[in-house]
Amino acid sequence: MSAHTYRTDDVAVPGGDLHVGVWDPVAPQTGQVLLIHGVTASHLAWPFVVEELPGIRAIAPDLRGRGRSNDLAGPAGLAAHADDLVAVLDHLGIERIPVVGHSMGAFVAVVFAHRHPSRVESLLLIDGGMPLDVPAGMDADAVVAHVLGPTAARLSMRFASIDDYLDFWRPHPAFTQAWSPELESYFAYDLVEDGSGRLRPATSYETTVEDTIDMNTGSSLPAALADLQHPTALITVPRGLQNEKPGLYAPPYLEGILAEYPSVEHTRLGDLNHYTIVMSRPGARVVGDAIRAVVAHQHPVA
Known part of the structure; x- marks a missing residue:
């Protein structure tokens, strides 16, 4: 029996409605957590982690331009x-x-x-949040290609069916050893009609470019990191989006970044990749342990 009941809600934001997944605990609620997915993902990236959180309400939006928030203006x-x-x-x-x-x-x-400090208890950053090692002087498309590689190219592809899309993903090096029914549900949710009878990934390429450029060359992140006020933990993994080493944060580069932000508590995990850290049972167990420790120190739930 699941430790949670799952529902969705739509929240009015500028430009339309943001789609939000909510997992309410079956047992008495002992805490709650806000879960924010990655650049081309959706709220269904989190079910493995939610399984590790009995008693904790998990709230996870589809960010604008993704999932069922893909048409936000x-x-x-x-x-x-x-x-x-x-x-x-x-x-x-x-x-x-x-x-x-x-x-x-x-x-x-x-x-x-940084923008809303009174709304945040603490931060747990999973293979992200610290500046990436992006060469200076790249144009927008080059930055996206450097950071996301084939992940960005997929957004312009079209598929005849959900099965075709699953077949596209099955040989992906990040998932060959971690395929699961939960992944199939996640990938199926990613598809929307393209208006011609075919299916496309829900994530907007234009939004992906805008976000990727902002997080690598914009001013919001440096300002936020310079004023980091909340207890912050970072978990990194040794393999990247294609299951390659060294992943998003090569150890020598990460050592230098962490030296700039000594208040950040860092954990480097073993043989997991950028996806399986949240979308596999071994990764979710580690993340779940970290979340439960964080939630145990939050203010009591009203």
């Missing part, structure tokens, strides 16, 4: 996503909450904490 960028999260908390009657972000969601989390 207006600009994106880290600040826009951060302000959308305030609307989610207001809608659910939550004053203050621990925040967990994966990949781009970790960058959003840092900016959210």
Whole structure:
């Protein structure tokens, strides 16, 4: 039997409605957490982690331009996503909450904490949130290609069916050893009609470009990191989006970044990649342990 009941809600934000997944605990609620997904993901990136959180309510939006929030009008960028999260908390009657972000969601989390410090208890950043090692002088498309690689190219592809899309993902090096029914549900949710009878990934390429440029060359992240006020933990993994080493944060580069932000508590995990840290049972167990420790120190739930 599941430890949670799952529901969705729509929250009014500038430009339309933000789609939000909510997992309410079956047992008495002992805490709650806000979960922010990555750059081309959706709220269904989190079910493995939620399984590890009995008694904890988990709230996870589809960020604008993704999932069922894919048709939101207006600009994106880290600040826009951060302000959308305030609307989610207001809608659910939550004053203050621990925040967990994966990949781009970790960058959003840092900016959210800076723009709205009274709404955040603490930050848990999962393979993201610290500046990436991006060469200077790249144009927008080059930055996206450098950071996301084939992940960005996928957004322009079209598929005849959900099965075709699953077949596209099955040989992906990040998932060959971690395929699961939960992944199939996550990938199926990613598809929307393209208007011609075919299916496309829900994530907007234009929004992805805007967000990726902002998190790598914009001013919001440096300002937020320079004013980091909340207890902050960072988890990194040794493999990247294609299961390659050294992943998003090569150890020598990360050592230098962490020296700039000594208040950040860092954990480097073993043989997991950028996806399986949240979308596999071994990764979710580690993340779940970290979230439970964070939630145990939050203010009591009203």
